[in-house]
Amino acid sequence: MIVTCWSVKGGSGTTVVAAALSLLLARRCPQGAVAVDLGGDLPAALGLAEPAGPGVLDWLAAGSDVAPDALERLAVDAGAGLRLLARGAGPLPDDGGDRLLAAVAPPTGAAAVVDAGPMSGLGTAMAAGATVSLLVLRPCYLALRRALAAPLRPSAVVLIAEPGRSLDARDVEDVLGVPVRAVVPFDAGIARCVDAGLLSSRLPRPLVAALRAAA
Numbered sequence: 001m002i003v004t005c006w007s008v009k010g011g012s013g014t015t016v017v018a019a020a021l022s023l024l025l026a027r028r029c030p031q032g033a034v035a036v037d038l039g040g041d042l043p044a045a046l047g048l049a050e051p052a053g054p055g056v057l058d059w060l061a062a063g064s065d066v067a068p069d070a071l072e073r074l075a076v077d078a079g080a081g082l083r084l085l086a087r088g089a090g091p092l093p094d095d096g097g098d099r100l101l102a103a104v105a106p107p108t109g110a111a112a113v114v115d116a117g118p119m120s121g122l123g124t125a126m127a128a129g130a131t132v133s134l135l136v137l138r139p140c141y142l143a144l145r146r147a148l149a150a151p152l153r154p155s156a157v158v159l160i161a162e163p164g165r166s167l168d169a170r171d172v173e174d175v176l177g178v179p180v181r182a183v184v185p186f187d188a189g190i191a192r193c194v195d196a197g198l199l200s201s202r203l204p205r206p207l208v209a210a211l212r213a214a215a
Contacts, residue, residue: 001025001106001110001111001112001131001132002101002104002105002106002111002112002113002114002126002129002130002131002132003021003025003111003112003113003114003130003131003132003133003134004113004114004116004123004126004127004130004132004133004134005017005018005021005113005114005115005116005134005136005158006116006117006118006119006123006124006126006127006133006134006135006136006154007117007118007119007135007136007137007143008118008119008135008137008143008146008147008150009118009138009140009142009143009146010117010118012118012136012137012138012143012160013136013138013160013184014039014115014116014117014118014136015039015041015042015045015115015117016045016190016194016199016207017134017136017158017184017211018035018042018045018113018114018115019035019042019045019046019115019199019200020199020203020207020208020211021113021134021211021214021215022034022035022082022111022113023046023080023082023199023200023203024203024208024211024212024215025111025113025215026080026081026082026111027080027081028215029081029109029110029111030109030110031106031107031108031109031110032081032082032083032110033081033082033083033106033110033111033112033113034075034082034083034084034085034104034106034110034111034112034113035078035082035083035084035085035112035113035114035115036056036085036100036104036112036113036114036115037055037056037084037085037086037087037115038056038087038092038114038115038116038117038120038122038123038126039087039115039116039117039118040087040117041115042084042086042087042115043084043086044197045194045199046078046082046084046199046200047196047197047198047199047200047201048076048078048084048200050086051076051084051086053074053086054074054088054089055074055085055086055087055088055089056071056074056085056086056087056088056100057087057088057089057090057091057092057093058074058088058089058090059071059074059088059103060093060096060099060100060122061090061093064099071085071103071104072103074086078200079200079201080200082200085104092120092121092122092123093121093122094120094121094122095121095122095125096122096125097121097122097124097125097126097128097129098125098129100122100125100126101125101126101129101130114126114130119150124151124152127152127154128152130155132155132156133152133154133155133156134154134155134156134157134158134181134214135147135150135154135156135157135158135176135178136157136158136160137157137158137159137160137172138159138160138162138165139159139160139161139162139165139166139167139168139171139172140162140165140167141167144167144171144172144175144176147175147176148175148176153176153177153178154176154178155178155181156178156179156180156181156214157169157172157173157176157178157179157180157181158180158181158182158183158184158211158214159172159180159182159183159184160184160186161183161184161185161186162186163186169183181213181214182210182211182212182213182214183210184206184207184210184211185206185210187204187206187207189204189206190204190206190207
């Protein structure tokens with residue numbers, strides 16, 4: 001199973017959702033999980049030091065001449081059954097999605113979670129080819145407008161519920177025609193946990209409760 005989390009605007013919460021989902025799936029899947037970072041912030045969200053070596057983008061840039069298991073050997077241990085493939089250096093390419101999807105496809109009993117960040121050529125390919133494509137969205141008219149114009153529809157939406165917004169999950173479902181799989185509360189405790197680098201060791205209960213259905 002490959003789950004790709006993506007957004008149509010920066011600052012939507014995609015990285016935190018992807019990090020939490022990867023931790024939940026690592027605990028649930030017998031063979032663990034791998035988190036694939038295309039946005040660049042996943043190590044920090046998981047409370048890890050920034051990997052110093054090459055990453056996903058370096059592997060893509062090397063082309064098809066590298067050994068078949070080269071990408072797997074770049075993964076670092078993130079604890080509790082989770083491995084992390086860091087972003088690496090350079091801009092996101094527009095192509096390479098098919099190669100990357102094939103390379104990160106997990107064995108039976110495992111899962112891969114991709115943090116694709118805001119839409120890009122590579123991120124769109126990863127979302128289109130994933131088993132589950134989750135759009136992380138704030139209930140903002142401008143974000144919903146962009147999501148409606150996006151070149152693909154997600155499998156479902158993870159909605160970041162912000163107080164005072166006039167749009168809710170039903171509005172999002174009506175406009176996009178896909179289900180809202182999870183509603184994550186806008187909780188200061190979640191932000192504090194991420195800021196302190198404690199997400200991997202102390203997943204906040206509101207976040208776990210909200211994402212259990214998506215996981």
